[in-house]
Amino acid sequence: MTELIEPLKTPTAEPGTGMVQPGMSVSRVDGRAKVTGAARYAAEHPAADLAYGVVVNSTITKGRILGFDLADALRVPGVIDIITHSNRPRMRPFKLSYKDMTAPGGFPFRPLYDDVVFYSGQPIALVLAETFEAARHAATLVRPDYAVEPHETELAAHLHRAHDPHGLKAGFAPPPKEKGHAQAAFDAAPVKIEAEFHSGVEHHNPMELFASTVIREADGHLTIYDKTQSSQNSRWYVSHVFGLSSRKVTVRNPYVGGAFGSGLRPQYQLPLAVMAALKLKRSVRVVLTRQQMFTFGHRPETRQAIKLAAERDGTLVSIQHDAVAETSRREDYTEVVVNWSGQLYACDNIRLSYHLVDLDNYTPIDMRAPGAAHGVHALEIAMDELSYALQMDPLALRLKNYAEIDPTKNLPFSTKALRDCYTQGAARFGWDQRPAAPRSMRKGNEWVGWGMATGTWDAMQMFARASAVLHADGRLVVSSAATDIGTGTYTVMAMIAAASMGLPMERVTFQLGDSTLPVAPIEGGSSHVTTVGSAVEGACEKLQKRLLKLAKALPDSPFAKAKIDEVEFADGTLRLRARPEVRIELPQLLQHAGEARVEVKYLMLPDALKQRKYQRATHSAVFCEVHVDEDFGTVRVTRVVSAIAAGKIISAKTAHSQITGGVVWGISQALHEETLQDHRLGRFMNANFAEYHVAVNADIHDIEVIFVEEDDRVVSRLGAKGVGEIGLVGVAAAVSNAIYHATGRRIRDTPITPDKVIAA
Amino acid sequence: MLTENHATATPPSPVTMAAPLYPIELTVNGTRHQFEIETWVTLLDLLRERMLLTGSKKGCDHGQCGACTVLSNGRRINACLALAVSQNGHEITTIEGLADGNQLHPLQQAFIDHDALQCGYCTPGQICSAVGLMREGEAHTTAGVRELMSGNVCRCGAYPQIVQAVSQVMGIAPAAQPEAPVRPTVVGTVLS
Incomplete structure (x- = not known):
């Protein structure tokens, strides 16, 4: 019932x-x-006799905890207890028990399990007090003593350790094997480009702070309000880690203040709050700070190289796309970065590769349009570069190589109205008025440029x-x-x-x-x-x-x-x-x-037998206008038209907001977002909203969304395909391409900050 | 291994003594309240943890995101940066105090109509900020609304709809205005 x-x-x-x-x-x-x-969000559910937990994080990147000086912290009036690996309640010893439903290959971090520190900012203690203020103050007085070991956090310095990813992860497929002979075709082709790309670490930063309120009922049942993208995943995790049956734990998440992938896996405030509730036998709330939200998963730093070659008429003859990304020492986080390049354009010779480098960082985690955000970005900038090498309109080049079937899998698309996206988007934007040469349009002290890109994402069920x-x-x-x-x-x-x-x-x-x-x-x-x-x-x-x-x-x-x-x-x-x-x-x-x-x-x-006969994907065409200040290199994205083919749109208003939001994310990825690490310390330096800039209202101008007709009964009985990620994919490439059109400066790395525009 | 040192001969440092309590009086959403509180309690934590008025959100606790925006004597402020004792005697309006019973404030209704929200976490701060903005009388164009609503971060990216909602309530025609700042921006200036 x-x-x-x-x-x-x-x-x-x-x-x-x-x-x-x-x-x-x-x-x-x-x-x-x-x-x-x-x-009410996770931290906002009232409970009688509530204890407040504040987390203490490691200040070293790698090593062991020798002990803690807790004397001053424990003397703070109102402090109830301080939980560390030495006095925590019982947790399951098996590494397997800590794998949640979306864990990648390897074994996850076990919070407060033992004395090992494996990344900077790792939670090492939980201070519990009668008030939030007392817990916060006491947390500053916890003094750990470490045995420090050398760490390695710099991707560029350890590329020689790149390896094939191990293990499975939902939504991940390794690159397909080579089609044709990509390098030979490249060598023989008359027109070609090569380019390298770098995308820095990004953090999701949903507005709501990660939090868990554990309400302990009289019979010991735990009702947990958790910030998660799945109440059942968090329930499963708590049951497995603490050996509590599903009858003894209920997890709720009626309102979630954004997540963007960061809530796909239980974050550490959840097990910490649960262990405190078990130890104290009372209700507990643990809320992370904004700074602490930079101490778990992120979009991984990725380096990519692309080679494209074409006949003089624009026919693509070779696509090569290689990516190397970081992961942690414990898990092989994987995402689809390069496979899109074997899916978007018709081509007889395609070679793709994807490798990982283990670093002393926390395991990355899916962030909105994982893999595609930067993988399609690189491909779509490379296509723009090829269009100039061919002296061909960027949109015409894409139409010339339009994939009627998936070129690597040789499967038909379940539906693919991308041609309509190109046509309707271009018409709405006025693309036919675009002068071909860069540095053709100027307004006052600003260069004006128009760029476009294609986007794609999986249509999953x-x-x-x-x-x-x-x-x-x-x-x-x-x-x-x-x-x-x-x-x-x-x-x-x-x-x-x-x-x-x-x-x-x-x-x-x-x-x-x-x-x-x-x-x-x-x-x-x-x-x-x-x-x-x-x-x-x-x-x-x-x-x-x-x-x-x-x-x-x-x-x-x-x-x-x-x-x-x-x-x-x-x-x-x-x-x-x-x-x-x-x-x-x-x-x-x-x-x-x-x-x-x-x-x-x-x-x-899902009707897997039917679905496997098709390639199933959403598509988009993104057109944008930028203004670039001649002297300061500042970029404004003044106009975006995003034409989306995502199957039947069920809820027009909320779907529209999803796409608009995705475009805002794309602009933010293109121009603003990067978490920078001091590799001497192994620590992220700009862990706050003042120094990690996400787009604000003044950064965003006109955004127009078009949904083209599509109805896909292979993907779902509703005809729908899903709109959460597709709005973001391709936007940053369109911005980069528009900046090239405005200024003649090609910037392949994200974010495109003014210093890069000036230096290019 | 714990290395607690209980064998200290010195008296406890001042930081570990019980924080003294101070009496304050606040009018919150029209009702007068009296508190005995420590000086280290922010207005935001007072509202959320002691009054259970959780409509005001904590997004950064550092005045960087605007999710905690409330009105203090009619001015929009970051409740996370205001110590509660500093608000003694003030009239505070939070998101819970904007509607008239079941009748939403025009901005609340406009946010729903324009879908100017997704996850909803920044929304109370956005709306309180917009109420303050209207009172300031500085924004006269959509560009002005954008600029002067930029202290409120929306990670879902509902900015275009937020501008539409606020502009509609303010009677600003959409997109008919030139793309110019409302006034020269001077870094470091604080509006009074």
Whole structure:
């Protein structure tokens, strides 16, 4: 039985929202909760007798902890306890127990497990106090004593240690084997370019600080509000690490203040808060600081080299793309960086490689459009360079090499409306007015340039369950342990259910964010609509069949002989398609059938046999205008048109925001974001919002989003493909290409800071 | 191995003595409250942890992100940078105090209408900041709104919609304005 879980305070659409159809623009159902401050995030759930935990982090990068001087810290009034590896409660000794559902190959860090320090900023102690202020102060008085060992954190200095990645990770596929003879074709070709690219470390920096509130109930049950992209992943992790059965732990995440991949794996505040709750036998809250949010996963620093060659007419004859990225000593974090280059353009000779270098850093973690953000960036700058070598329009070069089938897998695309993206995007932007030569447009003291790029991302589907419960009063509650990290999950799922059942949206509630709900995948990879959305629609379809069965069994039923395709659910009724006046209101149906509620559960499994016959991807064409100051090298992105092919768009308003947000991320990647490491200390230096600049309002100008027609029933029964990542991919390349068009200066590294523009 | 040193002969240092409490009075969302608090408690932590008014968000605790923006005597301030004792006698308005019962403040409604939010974590700060912005009377164009709303970081990237929402409520026509700063920017100036 799936009921509404009261503490989740699940939002429902405003009264009067009415009937909805897929593709409509509907206001976010959680909007009111968010604009009034009523929505509670992980650190905001009240608990009686709450203890506050503040984390102490290592100041060395590698070595061992010899001991702690805790005397001053323990003397701070209000301090309850200080947990270190020496006095922590029991944790499972097996390395395997610490692997969460998205762990890559290798074995994860075990917080406070032993005396080993393996990266700078590693959590080494948790100070617990009656107030946050006392814990924060005492944490500054904890004095660890270390035996320091030499560390290696610089990718450039250790490229000779590059190795093939080990182990599996969801969403990762190693580069395909070589097609044709890429180097020989390159050597023989008349037109060619070679280029090297560097992308620095980036940190996700969702606005909400990572936090866990562990509420210990009288019977010892732990209810944990955690910042995560999957309540079930965090529940699984806590159960395995501490040996607590699923009945003793519930994890909730009804509101998540952004994550962008950082919540794909449980972060260290979760096990620390749990061990404190177990040790103190009381409720505990641990909130990380902004600085501490630079002490777990990041987008890995990556070096890339690309060689492209073409015939004089622009036909690509060789693509070579090599990438080397950093990972930790403990796990082989992998992401798809180069495979896109074997997927986007038709070519007979393609060679791709991807290698890792183990460094004394924390394991990287997926960050919005992992791999593609910088992998497609490099390819799309290289394509721009090739277009100038060919003296060909950059868009014409892409159309010349348009891939009708996946060139390395030789599979057809399930759908691919990229040509429409190019056409509609170019028309909207006015691309045909573009002068070919760089340094052709100037306004005042600024050079003006226009650039474009292609984007692509996977169209993925996983498996999920959903339950649907129709209540006697006509309310429909659909549930799945999904997540809404700001993506619009609450809204889009309620729309799917309301449209499917023909109910006004305000009578439908989609419940998510609790580990006890039917199984859902981690929210990531742009897969939530294709996966959970399909499960929701499947559950509704099953519910329709159950309701028809009830209707058929009514005395003298007008539906007695009706088959499911002869009826429809519309306007809150079940009715005959042929004779819509023959109808019954759904609450009436339940009343006559003597049912207080009707519940169904549905398991959605992807049709893998069908899906494997196709390459499944989203596509985009991004056009942008930049203004570059002649003297200062400052760049403003004044105009962006992003044309997206992502299957059927279900929730137009929230999907639009996803793409706009992705474009903002692309601009921020292009111009601003990099976490810089002092390799003598092995430490990230700019670990705060003042020195790690993310785009602010003044950095963002006009952004226009176009969704082109696409309907993909291979990827999902809804026709949808997912919009979480595609908005970002290609944007930074379009910006870089526009800067070249403006100034004649080619900048292949990100971020494109003014010093690089001046020096180029 | 722990190496705690309990054998100290010196008296506890001043930093480890119980912090003294000071009486303050705040009017929060129209209701007067009295507190006995330590000087090290920020207005933000007072609101969130002691009054359970968690609508004001902590995003950096260093005045770098604006998520904690509240109105103090009508001016927008970063509640994380304001010690609660320094606000003694002030009228504080938080996001919880903007709506009139079930009737949303026009900015709240405009944020919903324009989808000027995604995860929602920066949203209370954005809205309180916009209320302060309107009172300041400095922004007259969309470019001005962009510039003067730049103390509020939105990592989801809802900036275009935020500008639309704020501009609509302020009666600023969209995109009809020249791309010029509202006034010459002088680094280090603080608006009074």
